[in-house]
Amino acid sequence: MAAIRTANPAAGWAGPGQARAGSSVDWLTSFGLVTVVALLFAISGGMLWLVGYNYDGLTGNPATKIHPSTYLLILVFAWRACTFGNPVGYMVAVADRRPASALMAVMSIVLLVVVIARQRPGMAGMIDTFVAPALLVMMLAEENEKTFARMQTVVHAIMTVNALLALFEFATKTLIFPYRLDGEAFMTDLRSTALQGHPLSNATVTSIYVLALLSGSKSLSMPLRLGMIGLQCAALVAFGGRSAMVLTIVLGGCYLLIQGLRGLRTGRVNLLGAALGLILAALVPVVIAVAASYGFFDALLERFVSDSGSANARVEMFDLFNHLELRDVIVGPDIDLIESLRRISGLEQGIENPIIRTVLYQGAFFTLLLFVGFALFMHEVARRCHAGIWLLMLGWLILLNTSESLASKTTLMTKFVVIALVLYRPVRGGVRQKVRGLNPRS
Known part of the structure; x- marks a missing residue:
């Protein structure tokens, strides 16, 4: 044990009683992290507007453009750094x-300074979109099992409530917390908003969660997981996310097929699971047919027939580069020029690809730096999960490119990180777990 402890380059920075970053966290830090996750998944911009917090809007106090969960996460990080015994030592240890x-x-912080200095849009986005998930992953490096267990419970509970609320809104045609932009609610869009705010954000998070229930969440029983998957898939219809729905069906179906073939090849088939699968295979078409007869899928099918120009926007966005010089593409063109070109091209609703949007607003060099940081970050997150993470990661990367996603202010990546690290947590034995707690590379 002594050899392992001295191998930690940060050990010398710790105060008395805090010789390593992997020691048990105090109850306030644990409670704070769980509360961060609860706020992250349960509080939308529509809710915040009701208390005078204009999170989704363009006007108002700049301090309200950062999600409350991010503020709390920063406070918890600062608290943990102080209780560690040496704040600098804590930052060195988790880094x-x-x-x-x-x-x-x-x-992200450096690029935030650059954005402010160049007076470019997206200042709050750098904090919520990139800094928050990075801080959370660093704090979760201490791997406190009780904290992870509580987070898992919170995620399952809130996502279940989110799905039920979505179905209620879908059935009653009443949005409880409608998405608002500077206070203006888009009441003509009756897609459910539930707890996640914008319907597409809901669809993305729900799709990712369904994939996590399929290939992760090993602590849940199979019947419970299947029931939760069914509920979330029904909610996907209410959210009206076409890309999320298609991706969930395709990737989920492929995963189930691969797992089934693997089970047959190894000869280890669970009879109860096989029987349950056959029953579901027989019932699902009946349920779908009954739901379709009552018009459950009408709104979603209408989205496929008429997408309000969404597909055309994905083509038109490439034409914007024809009006830019090479220098503008590298360092970022004039913002007024981009806004004018968007209006002329009918792209007022958004540029539905994060890479294209970031290049247009920040420049290719800025985008390249973010891309490298993002790729390394995703690799690090994947390494801390069990093998099934490939399904979640594939779905996440595909969905990112169907909207502005990370190119604008969003908490999606923080939510993805929570789902990945909490629901794909490798099972460890007691002794091995203690050793990993002392290992600075664990």
């Missing part, structure tokens, strides 16, 4: 354990 996360946090 040593999660170097890619530390790199992305530092890079």
Whole structure:
């Protein structure tokens, strides 16, 4: 044990009783992290507007453009750094354990300064979109099992409530917390908003969660997981996310097929599971037919027939580069020019690809730095999960490119990080777990 402890380059920074970053966190830090996750998944911009917090809007106090969960996360990080015994030592310790996360946090802060200096849009986006998930991954490097267990319970509970609320809104045609932009609610869009705010954000998070229930969440029983998957898939219809729905069906179906073939090849088939699968295979078409007869899928099918120009926007966005010089593409063109070109091209609703949007607003060099940091960060997150993470990661990367996503202010990446690290947590034995707690690279 002594050899392992001295191998930690951050050990010398710790105060008395805090010789390593992997020691048990105090109850306030644990409670704070769980509360961060609860706020992250349960509080939308529509809710915040009701208390005078204009999170989704363009006007108002700049301090309200950052999600409350991010503020709380920063406070918890500062508290943990102080209770560690040496704040600098804590930052060195967690950075040593999660170097890619530390790199992305530092890079995002530096780029934030650049954005402010150049008077470019997206200042709050750099904090909520990139700094928050990096800080969370760094804090979760301490791997406190009780904290992870509580987070898992919170995620399952809130996502279940989110799905039920979505179905209620869908059935009653009443949005409880409608998406608002500077206070203006889009009441003509009756897609459910539930707890996640915008319907597309809901669809993205729900799709990711369904994939996590399929290939992760090993602590849940199979019947419970199947029931939760059915509920979330029904909610996907209410959210009206076409890309999310298609991706969930395709990737989920492929995963089930691969797992089924693998089970047959190894000869280890669970009879109860096989029987349950056959029953579901027989019932699902009946349920779908009954739901369709009552018009459950009408709104979603209408989205496929008429997408309000969404597909055309994905083509038109490439034409914007024809009006830019090479220098503008590299360092970022004039914002007024981009806004004018968007209006002329009918792209007022958004540029539905994060890479294209970031290049247009920040420049290719800025985008390249973010991309490198993001790629390293995703690799680091995937390494901390069990093998089934490939399904979640594939779905996440595909969905990112169907909207502005990370190119604008969003909490989607923080939610993805929570789902990945909490629901794909590798099972560890007691002795091995203690050893990993002392290992600075765990």
